Amino acid sequence: MLNSPLIDLCVKSSKAMTEIHEVKMGLSRQSIYTAIGQLVTHASAETGDVRRRILVLPDGDIPEDLRRCIRSEAFKLRRFKLTGVTGRRG
DSSP states (O other), X not given: OBOOXXXXXXXXXXXXXXXXXXXXXXXXXXXXXXXXHHHHHHHHHOSSOOOEEEXXXXXXXXXXXXXXXXHHTTOEEEEEOOOOOOSOOO
């Protein structure tokens, strides 16, 4: 696994990218639009076989139209829970 300035996390096998993960810390419509665009763009730019495009979002409500898009694009959806804030700057 590795990351790059453009891709949050990816998995490579024999130098070919097989998974791309896009992580967002919020559920705003703009954040989800951006994540969808990043997954589509980065997967299509790869010459390898990107078998899994994974969207990682915090728990909470996702608008139904965006849920349909996530399903139609066959993205895997992973959820996480924000439990606290560390490293606050004052």
